[in-house]
Amino acid sequence: MGRIQLNKVTKTFGDVEVIPPLDLTIEDGEFTVFVGPSGCGKSTLLRLIAGLEDITSGSIAIDGNDATDVPPARRGLAMVFQSYALYPHMSVRKNIAFPLRMAKLDQAEIDKRVNNAASVLNLTDYLDRRPGQLSGGQRQRVAIGRAIVREPAAFLFDEPLSNLDAALRVGMRLEISELHKRLATTMIYVTHDQVEAMTMADRIVVLRAGHIEQVGSPLELYRAPRNTFVAGFIGSPKMNLIEGEEAAKHDAHTIGIRPEHIAVSADEGPWSGVVGVSEHLGSDTFFHIHQTGLAETITVRADGEVSFSHGDRIHLTPRADVIHRFDAGGLRIA
Amino acid sequence: MARTVTSQRKALTTAAAWIVGLLIFFPILWTILTSFKTEAQAIASPPIFLNFDWTLENYAIVQDRSDYMRFLWNSIIIAGGSTLLGVIIAVPAAWSMAFVPSKRTKDILLWMLSTKMLPAVGVLYPIYLLFIKLGLLDTRTGLVIVLMLINLPIIVWMLYTYFREIPGEILEAARMDGATLKEEILYVLTPMAIPGIASTILLNFILAWNEAFWTLNLTAAKAGPLTAFIASYSSPEGLFYAKLSAASTMAIAPILILGWFSQKQLVRGLTFGAVK
Numbered sequence: 001m002g003r004i005q006l007n008k009v010t011k012t013f014g015d016v017e018v019i020p021p022l023d024l025t026i027e028d029g030e031f032t033v034f035v036g037p038s039g040c041g042k043s044t045l046l047r048l049i050a051g052l053e054d055i056t057s058g059s060i061a062i063d064g065n066d067a068t069d070v071p072p073a074r075r076g077l078a079m080v081f082q083s084y085a086l087y088p089h090m091s092v093r094k095n096i097a098f099p100l101r102m103a104k105l106d107q108a109e110i111d112k113r114v115n116n117a118a119s120v121l122n123l124t125d126y127l128d129r130r131p132g133q134l135s136g137g138q139r140q141r142v143a144i145g146r147a148i149v150r151e152p153a154a155f156l157f158d159e160p161l162s163n164l165d166a167a168l169r170v171g172m173r174l175e176i177s178e179l180h181k182r183l184a185t186t187m188i189y190v191t192h193d194q195v196e197a198m199t200m201a202d203r204i205v206v207l208r209a210g211h212i213e214q215v216g217s218p219l220e221l222y223r224a225p226r227n228t229f230v231a232g233f234i235g236s237p238k239m240n241l242i243e244g245e246e247a248a249k250h251d252a253h254t255i256g257i258r259p260e261h262i263a264v265s266a267d268e269g270p271w272s273g274v275v276g277v278s279e280h281l282g283s284d285t286f287f288h289i290h291q292t293g294l295a296e297t298i299t300v301r302a303d304g305e306v307s308f309s310h311g312d313r314i315h316l317t318p319r320a321d322v323i324h325r326f327d328a329g330g331l332r333i334a
Numbered sequence: 335m336a337r338t339v340t341s342q343r344k345a346l347t348t349a350a351a352w353i354v355g356l357l358i359f360f361p362i363l364w365t366i367l368t369s370f371k372t373e374a375q376a377i378a379s380p381p382i383f384l385n386f387d388w389t390l391e392n393y394a395i396v397q398d399r400s401d402y403m404r405f406l407w408n409s410i411i412i413a414g415g416s417t418l419l420g421v422i423i424a425v426p427a428a429w430s431m432a433f434v435p436s437k438r439t440k441d442i443l444l445w446m447l448s449t450k451m452l453p454a455v456g457v458l459y460p461i462y463l464l465f466i467k468l469g470l471l472d473t474r475t476g477l478v479i480v481l482m483l484i485n486l487p488i489i490v491w492m493l494y495t496y497f498r499e500i501p502g503e504i505l506e507a508a509r510m511d512g513a514t515l516k517e518e519i520l521y522v523l524t525p526m527a528i529p530g531i532a533s534t535i536l537l538n539f540i541l542a543w544n545e546a547f548w549t550l551n552l553t554a555a556k557a558g559p560l561t562a563f564i565a566s567y568s569s570p571e572g573l574f575y576a577k578l579s580a581a582s583t584m585a586i587a588p589i590l591i592l593g594w595f596s597q598k599q600l601v602r603g604l605t606f607g608a609v610k
C-alpha cells in the first residue's frame with residue numbers, strides 16, 4: 001500500500017519560500033511524475049516526501065498515517081538517486097542486501113530476496129563486483145535492486161536516468177515502466193524531461209516555482225493544458241504561442257497551436273513565412289519558420305519526405321479544431 | 335600550455351629534492367651517528383663524520399641507567415590512548431559539521447583551531463592546578479586527556495575535510511535504506527572514510543608521541559613517556575652528548591619506523607583534497 005497525501009505542505013530555506021502551501025494526493029499504485037524546469041521545487045518536494053528534508057508547515061500522510069515527523073528510515077519508502085548513491089565499499093550483493101540487513105532480516109531470507117532481485121534485474125553475474133566496476137546502466141539497476149528488495153510502500157526516483165546516455169535512457173525507461181506494471185507499487189518520479197514524463201506517467205504533476213500548474217494524465221495535459229506554461233512545457237517540439245491580431249480573431253489573448261497540427265504547403269495556406277533551420281529526423285522534419293508576422297518563430301512538424309530549402313517562402317494551415325485559446329492571464333479559455 | 339621536461343632539468347630537480355631532504359634529515363642522522371661515538375668524539379672539533387670508533391657503549395649505559403621499556407610503554411599508552419579517544423569524540427563532531435552544518439559551524443571550526451594558536455604555556459598554570467586538584471599529576475590518564483584535548487581540533491579538522499569529500503547522497507541513501515544514525519556512521523561513513531581516518535590517526539599518534547611540553551611539565555617519575563626519557567639525559571654539565579643521542583635515537587626509533595612504513599598513507603592523507 002502506498003497512498004501519499006500532502007496537506008498544505010510548505011518549505012522555506014531561510015527567507016526563500018521554495019514550496020508555497022501545496023496539496024496533493026498520490027493514489028496507491030499510481031505512477032506519478034513530477035516535472036518542471038530546473039529550480040521548480042520538484043526535487044525538494046520529493047525529498048520532503050522522503051523525509052530527507054523537514055517540512056516547514058503542513059503535514060504528510062502515508063497510507064493514512066501521519067508521517068510528518070517520522071524519520072526517513074521508518075517511512076517505508078525507497079529512493080533511487082540521480083547519482084545512484086551506491087555504497088562504493090560494498091559488493092553489489094551487499095549493496096542490495098543493505099536495507100534488509102538494516103531491517104534485521106535473517107540471512108536466508110536476505111539471500112533469497114537478493115538473488116531474486118538480481119535475477120529480475122539481470123545482475124546475477126555481477127553480484128560480487130564493486131559499484132566502481134560496473135557501467136552506468138548496471139549501477140542504475142543496482143540502485144533499483146536496492147530499492148525493490150525492501151518491498152516499500154512507494155518508490156521515489158530523483159532524476160534517475162539523467163546520467164545515462166540516450167540509448168540506455170530509453171531502455172531503462174522501459175524497464176522502470178515494466179517494473180511498475182509488475183509490482184503495481186506507487187512510484188513517484190522526478191524529471192525535467194517531458195518525454196520521460198509523457199511516456200512513463202499515469203499522472204503528471206507540472207510544477208513551476210513550487211506551485212502545481214496542472215495535474216493530469218499525459219494526454220489530458222497534451223490535449224487541454226490549463227495555461228500557457230503547461231502548454232509550452234508539455235509536447236516536443238514546443239507548442240507555438242501566438243499573440244496579437246491572429247489571437248484576437250479567436251477571441252483570445254494568446255492562441256496555441258502544436259507543430260504537428262500545422263500543415264505546410266508550397267503555394268497555399270492562410271499563413272506564410274520563410275524557412276529557417278530544418279531538423280531532419282528521418283521520419284519527421286521540423287521546420288523553423290520566420291517572418292510570419294505571428295511570432296518570432298513558428299515550428300512546424302512535417303512528414304520526413306517533405307523538403308524545403310533554407311530561405312524558401314512557404315504557406316501554413318493550422319488545424320482549426322485543435323487551436324488552444326488562453327486569456328491575458330495565460331489561463332485556458334474553455 | 336604543455337611543458338616539456340628535459341632530462342637535464344629532471345636530474346637537477348631530483349638533485350635539489352635530495353639536497354633538501356638530506357638537509358631536513360641531517361640533524362636526525364647526526365644524532366644517530368653521535369650515539370655510536372664516545373663522549374670525547376662526540377664533542378671533537380672539528381666534528382668527526384664517520385671515521386670514529388663505533389661503539390654501543392652509550393646504549394648499554396642508557397639501558398643500564400634507566401628503564402627504557404617503561405618509558406616506551408608510557409609513550410605507547412599516552413599517544414595511542416589520546417589518539418583513539420580523540421577519534422572517537424571527533425568522528426561524530428566532524429559528521430555533524432560536514433553533513434548538517436549550521437550557521438555557526440564555520441565559526442566553531444575556526445574557534446577550535448584558534449585554541450591551537452594560543453601558546454601552551456598560557457594555560458599551563460590552570461591545568462597544572464587542576465591536575466593537582468584532580469590527582470592527575472604524573473598519571474597516564476591525565477596525559478591521555480590533556481594530549482587528546484590538545485590535538486582534538488586537528489583531528490576534527492582533518493576528519494571534517496575528509497567527510498566533506500563524501501557525497502551526502504550516499505548517507506541519505508543509507509537513511510532511506512533504514513539505517514539509524516549509528517548504523518549510518520558505522521557501516522557507511524566510517525568504511526568510506528577509512529583512508530582519511532587512518533592518516534588522521536597516524537598523524538595524531540606522531541604528534542602525541544613527540545609532544546614534549548605537556549609531558550615534561552605534567553609528569554615526574556611514574557608516567558613519563560620517551561620525551562621525559564630524553565630530557566633526563568640533557569644535563570647542564572654537558573659532556574653527555576653521546577648518551578643523550580643514544581637516548582634520543584631510542585626514543586625516535588619506534589615512530590621513525592612507523593612513519594617509514596606508513597609514509598604512503600601519510601602523504602596521501604596530508605595532500606588529500608588538494609588535487610581533485
